[in-house]
Amino acid sequence: MARRETALQAAHGRLRQLIGSEFRSGEKLPNERDLADRLEVSRATVREVLGQLAAEGVVTRTWGIGTFVHDDAERVPVSIGDVTALRDRITATGHRPTLQDASVSRAKCPADCARVLGLEPGSPVWRVDRLFAVDGVPAAWIRDHLPLRFDGRDLDPSGLLSIDLDMFEFLASATGMPVRRAEIELTAVLADDEATERLGVAVGHPLVTATQVGYGTGGAALFHGHITVRTDVLTLRISRGGAPEPAPPAG
Template identity: 30%
Template sequence: MNHIIPKVDSEQLFTKVRKLLLDMLETGAFANTEKLPSEENLAKSLGVSRSVLRDVLAIFEAEGYITRKRGIGTLVNRHIINAVTRLDIEKEFMELINDAGYTPKIAFVNVEKQRAASDIAQGLAIDEGQEIIAVERLVLADNMPAILCTDHIASSLVLVREYSNDELFKPIFYFLEKYCNEEVVHNLTKVEPVLAKSRISSLFNIEEGVPLFYMSEVGYNIYNRPVLLSKEYHNPKILSYSILRKKF
């Protein structure tokens, strides 16, 4: 009788180790330490190979959580770990709001087919007037309006025509991967302050003219083609952001 030996999903293992080690740095065994054990001892304690651990530590160093110095070891950057809302690290809205100490909730999701205005067409590299799918959602933090986001994708990207709008209630990345066979590998984001206009002020329960944090973000696939354009309004009274800037 032949037995099938399942393969170990290395990506899943990497994700599990990353989450576990970050939890240990934030609130667990390493919450009060300034220096991590050696790679050999840490890998042995976690029950993983040094190569998996080394990949996780490389990401942590890029994100600023640690600094590795030859002859010194792996130093923990506690002030970076304590910066809970980082603009330079991509996170889903629900996770972002949860990290900020609030309970996240989706107030509404509106799905609509539209014709691309000039700015949307330029961002998605499509013709003006081409059909797009616009998904608007309002995210609450402890029932307070925190983020209004509208995602735009070209209808021509959708490979599976039979789908429910409920599928678009989930994070847009899920829809892109499942129905468009597309994955956003990096984003280019324009950040600027704007003044709340009538509809935004009404949704956010603020007066018109109050400053808001605005981001226009284009998501690119592995071939550097734009597949997603998002317009986001963030309530600065609820969410404030830090950015890690590193010298290379």
């Protein structure tokens, strides 16, 4: 095992040096067979090393198209460590957020959402789909689910069809309970047909998806959502520190 790890490390270093010396940002790399011949290693080793370099952000791999040196064009850093509107996080970096597409509809509550919201699977809920762009480029597709009623109040999320109203702002106004805490779980995924249509990337393009749950006072779950992000447009940043102060209503 140690010998194999050493061989992988050596191949990793040689391939990274090759990329840095012979290829420019955005250029396509030779296929795995040609790289294996140049490095005098197996194709399996090249494939594994390319996977490592993709995870490190050195290259971008797209199924059926090829492997490219990562484009050094600026990506927008967005913090996900607080409960601030995505719109405001993007604006704070000096970029322009827009809402390219949005819809609000009644839907059946998915099982994972039902567990969080304390509902029966298949119960009617609001589904809010929004596609955010940064400087005109599709960047984040957000699908949220929230109950039709909360604490005896009917919820009407139609205002979320405008970028002027954020989910946190809406919930603070509609429920009288601001989102105090958001739990986020990140997963690396490859674009499927629906993500391709929404975000304008090729099938197999690397993406990051985040499952987000927003909690109000007393730990009451207010919404459950999924955020799918193009990391060639946005970078997700998590800041850790001491105990946070109570978060104000987001906005």
